[in-house]
Amino acid sequence: MLAGIICIIFAVIHHDMQMSPLMDQPQKIRFQQLIGGLGLGAVLVPTWNFCDYDPRLQSDPGDILYPIPAGYPYSPDRLAMVSNFTEQGIRW
Amino acid sequence: MQKHINLLLEAVRSMLRNRGRSGVVLLCLLGVLLPFITAMAVAQGVRYQSLFSVNGGADLYITREQYGRNGPVSLEIIQKVASLPGVTRVVPRIVGRAYLGEELVVVVGIDDTRLLPGSNFAAPGSGEALIGQTLARRLGLSEGSEFHFGLFPALPFSVIQLLAPTLSLWSASMIVINFHDAEQLFKRPGYASELLVYCRPGTADGIAERLSSVGKPWEMLPPLRIQTKKIVQHYVGRGFDIQSGVFTMLYVTAFGLAIPALLILSGFGRGVRRREIGILKATGWQTLDVLEITFIENFFLALTGSALAVFLSIIWLKAGNGIGIAPLFISGSGWIPDFPVPARFLPMPALFSFLFGLSLTMVGTLIPTWRAAVTPPLTTMN
Numbered sequence: 001m002l003a004g005i006i007c008i009i010f011a012v013i014h015h016d017m018q019m020s021p022l023m024d025q026p027q028k029i030r031f032q033q034l035i036g037g038l039g040l041g042a043v044l045v046p047t048w049n050f051c052d053y054d055p056r057l058q059s060d061p062g063d064i065l066y067p068i069p070a071g072y073p074y075s076p077d078r079l080a081m082v083s084n085f086t087e088q089g090i091r092w
Numbered sequence: 093m094q095k096h097i098n099l100l101l102e103a104v105r106s107m108l109r110n111r112g113r114s115g116v117v118l119l120c121l122l123g124v125l126l127p128f129i130t131a132m133a134v135a136q137g138v139r140y141q142s143l144f145s146v147n148g149g150a151d152l153y154i155t156r157e158q159y160g161r162n163g164p165v166s167l168e169i170i171q172k173v174a175s176l177p178g179v180t181r182v183v184p185r186i187v188g189r190a191y192l193g194e195e196l197v198v199v200v201g202i203d204d205t206r207l208l209p210g211s212n213f214a215a216p217g218s219g220e221a222l223i224g225q226t227l228a229r230r231l232g233l234s235e236g237s238e239f240h241f242g243l244f245p246a247l248p249f250s251v252i253q254l255l256a257p258t259l260s261l262w263s264a265s266m267i268v269i270n271f272h273d274a275e276q277l278f279k280r281p282g283y284a285s286e287l288l289v290y291c292r293p294g295t296a297d298g299i300a301e302r303l304s305s306v307g308k309p310w311e312m313l314p315p316l317r318i319q320t321k322k323i324v325q326h327y328v329g330r331g332f333d334i335q336s337g338v339f340t341m342l343y344v345t346a347f348g349l350a351i352p353a354l355l356i357l358s359g360f361g362r363g364v365r366r367r368e369i370g371i372l373k374a375t376g377w378q379t380l381d382v383l384e385i386t387f388i389e390n391f392f393l394a395l396t397g398s399a400l401a402v403f404l405s406i407i408w409l410k411a412g413n414g415i416g417i418a419p420l421f422i423s424g425s426g427w428i429p430d431f432p433v434p435a436r437f438l439p440m441p442a443l444f445s446f447l448f449g450l451s452l453t454m455v456g457t458l459i460p461t462w463r464a465a466v467t468p469p470l471t472t473m474n
Contacts (some may be wrong), residue, residue, distance in 0.1 A: 036288040037149015039262025044424030079338040085331040
């Protein structure tokens, strides 16, 4: 049982190391450099708003303004378990 | 020290002797921990991918204010921004969305003529497009295929390269075209959705302050909106920390109900357990010794349960690519995702899973064990 646990732990470490900056990440960085950094949230397509996809594009979720201002956020992405962006301070 | 080693060995023997009870507790732990770990791992994986986006992005993002939201910015201010001390480069970008057939896609218009050494792709020229591989497969496109958007049918594009799903989570539904083509496509020539400003290290805040004072209040031009990399990093920190924290809190609350379930299930074999404790007490074991052996048993059960849960989660997310669970965490993903689902298991998901499992097992067994240990042996052995 102990050997099994140790093997599992090594499998986890190996899995996470595959995502480390040392391995196969230059292409990811270069792609993001090409497009100027795009994509932050756990959303593949900004169907409801750009805020949950990348708050740099839209810092506030538009669905709280329409149809009922300050009302319920209709976007299902707002209920995401993984990421949810609120408006941060932006300079004017 | 020898005493504690003996207790440890006895705990292991007790677990192996009561295989049924140990197995039931392990299964309960797996049922509780597996979805929890998977969700936490996906959250950490997406967050890790977003760091590439933050670090590969610009130092400043400039848009115009439009009804309290981000609006397009004129290309005329590029010269003014580029002339500020510390600015090395200003790149206009258009990010929008459009329908391609039935698919809603993200369209990125970029005009970056830099050669990125070591990269497998370059910025597209006029009439060219880079398209996400998963999107291309859904649309039946391949390298060399031609397509056009319904928004501007007279503007044809040719696919010059497919973007691998491993490049970025967000490239799955992305089309990268030339900036000037994007100007025509979205019918706003002379405007960009944002300006990407790259500057020398340490100068971003100063440049942002100077840009904030560009324009006079009486001018009929909305003010500039400026986001720095620091602000963006706050987005990532808060957006993931708070959300996964809320998820953890709700999950722990919901599965606090698992404790009574485990109490009942750990009572499976409870009579045998009480008699065992009675025998141990009758043969001279102290209450603390009994509690220690129970603690060690629970520690191993929690360790085994959480390790198994992590292992199964790895299989689910890695080999199975998150079948059935990815759409719950990544909006827009299908039940069988056609991109590698990002996941990271160390350190927080694995640690939380172990601590959660330990708490569940301890609360479920320590109190009944203590109660049995302080009861006269004659009573517990009957």
